[in-house]
Amino acid sequence: MTLKEFKEHFFKRLSPLYPDQEIESFFRILIETYLGLRSIDVHLNPDKKIKLKKLDQLLAARERLVLFEPLQYILGETEFYGLHFTLNPDVLIPRPETEELVEWILNDLEAGTNSRILDIGTGSGCIAVSLAKQLPLAQVDALDVSEGALNLAAHNAELNKVDIRFLQQNILETESFETSYDIIVSNPPYVRNLEKTEIQANVLNFEPHLALFVEDHDALIFYRKIAELAIRSLSSEGKLYVEINQYLAEETQVLFKETGFKEVELRLDFAGKPRMIKASL
Incomplete structure (x- = not known):
């Protein structure tokens, strides 16, 4: 199958399910990931044959999109705050809104700070890793109830060359923290069951309900x-940052x-x- 033929089949299969602009984005990302090509390459060389192994990967990805599986899970990766993260269905897909939460914290802190930071419900580690990367002198802890999430977060910390202490804890069963923190941040579960009707199928059917x-x-x-926990564990100038239900x-x-x-x-x-909310002592 040629590039032109694959693109035609790709659009025909997905057009009843997604807007054309989103399909174009899917196509661009997939050919870049699996074939190392840009969209312009398809226009310049439409009759280029796709190798069978690569075609199988592309067709498999297309069929997973038909089932509304998020592209980030299909590729097993995403970007957050300019960093690369490995992803799997054990964790939520990081959102742009959460990047704004990270930006708020960073704007309040100096790059040279040695603050102690705790990320509660770290998931993929996107918040903790991003803060650790931008604040190399900070001491960052991250906790989650899910062993699978912590394993992935630890991998992402290693991938981005940052040092984070990971803790497996159920926050609802935690009585206290063993140390004090200058910053506590969390993007906890907050979607009510009654709001499930507003959730898109790609989120509802694939992302972890626990989170x-x-x-x-x-x-x-x-x-x-x-x-x-924060009121007892934050330092005198400490702050709590959270993402919230609108x-x-x-x-x-x-x-x-x-x-x-x-x-x-x-x-x-x-x-x-x-x-987002920032709460100060």
Whole structure:
């Protein structure tokens, strides 16, 4: 099969399922990943034959897209804050909104800081690794309940040449931390079950529900526990940063204030949705 023929078949198979612009993006990324080619190469050499082994990989990827599997899982990798991360279905796919949370922390800190930082629910390690990379003198700890997530996060730390201490803990069963921290950050589960109707199939069917969903009757369970631990574990000038459910922004702010935080700042994400909170002692 030639490049031109594959592209025609690719679009025909996916066009009932995705917008053309998204299909074009899928195609561009796949031929770059599997064939080492750019889109312009398809235009310049449309009759170039695709080797059978490579064609099998491309067709397999296409069929996984038909099932709405996220491209990041198909490729087993993604980019976050300019760094390369390995991915698998044990962890959530890092989002641009979370990059904004990392940016907020970095803007508040100096590159030469030796702050102690804790990332709760590290998943792929995207937050912890990005902070450790940008703050080489900081001491970064990262915890998660999932052994699979921690193994992947440790791999990503090694991949990006940063030193992080990983801890396997269930935050809801944690009574205290063994050390104090200057920064605690978390992107915990916050999507209520009632919001599942808003979730796209590629997320609902493939990303780990353990890292996504909370019960409707106690949607702030993780924030309550994190706030209680943070108020006792942060240094005097310490700060807590969290990503939040846009529909529960006011309730989350109130929770932090009632826990004892003196300053609670809400920020909007790039789409204008309430997405992040910084709570200061």
